[in-house]
Amino acid sequence: MYADHLHSIQALAAHLPYHLLDTDRANETFATWCRERSAxxxxxxxxWTYCFVHRYFLIKFMKDAAYPPADLDELIDTTFKKIAKHRAALPCDTRYASWVSVICKNTFLNYATRRPPLLPLPPTLPAGSPQADPFAPHEPALVTHLVLRAIDRLPPALRDVTRMRLLEQRSYEEIGRRLKRPLPTLRAYLNKALKRLRKDPGLRRLYGKDW
Structure with a gap:
């Protein structure tokens, strides 16, 4: 899934005059630019900044499959632009690499905190478990089908945002552009939808009563 991102980082980093993880050289590059403002x-x-940011978020997303891949590019782009916008105000002796790392960390923490939980996959039950239901295997196609049916039972105002976020894994910004709704409204809609979905009979049977 993330092979293209890895290849992109490797191809771009190959054009750097030093290794991507050589933060001392990155700090020197910033100091030179700060003094000379040369092209x-x-x-x-x-x-260096783009490759570092790309690598940082790629590692985070590869470690946790719960993060929607569709959000990765937007996080990279948003963080890079934020860094480019504010670095001119930094003193020339700033440890630039550390500053970039802090920006990445804070941006990711904000993202992880505000991102509503996606529907978790039901747990895999061991063979012979008394709770196992041989007539309801947790195949991805079945899960998607049941979630789609549950979404169709939601009030009309909640259906589109829920489908785009949970199944299509689109970012809030993209959903907002498509539906022409502000982000706080979209988050409120999704929270309402999740509460209803947790009470849906079909999903309760699939995920368990306490999911």
């Missing part, structure tokens, strides 16, 4: 130093600084 060459800015090009190297942008390249």
């Amino acid at each position: 060459q130093s800015l090009e190297t600084l942008d390249l």
Whole structure:
């Protein structure tokens, strides 16, 4: 799933005059750009920054499959633009690599905190478990079918945002553009939808009463 991202980072980082993880050289590049504002130093600084940001978020998403892949590109783009916008105000002796790392960390923490939980996959029951239901195997196609049916039973105002977020794994920003709704409204709709879905008979049978 993330192979293209890995190849992209490797291809771009190959153009750096030093290793991507050589933060001392990255700090020197920032100091040079800060003093001289040369096009060459800015090009190297942008390249290192983008590769570092890309690598940071890629590792986070690869470690936890719960994060929607559709959000990765948006996080990378948003963070890179934030860094590029504010770095000109930094003192020239700033440890640039550490500053970039903190920006990445804070951005990810905000994202992880505000992102509503996606519907978890039901637990895999051991063979012979008394709770196992041989007539309701947890196949992905079955899960998707039952979730779609449950979404169709939601009030009309909640259906589109729920389908786009849970099944299509679109970001709030993209959903907002499509539905022309503000982000707080979309989050409120999804929270209401999740409460209803947790009471849906079909999903309760699939996930268990306490899911």
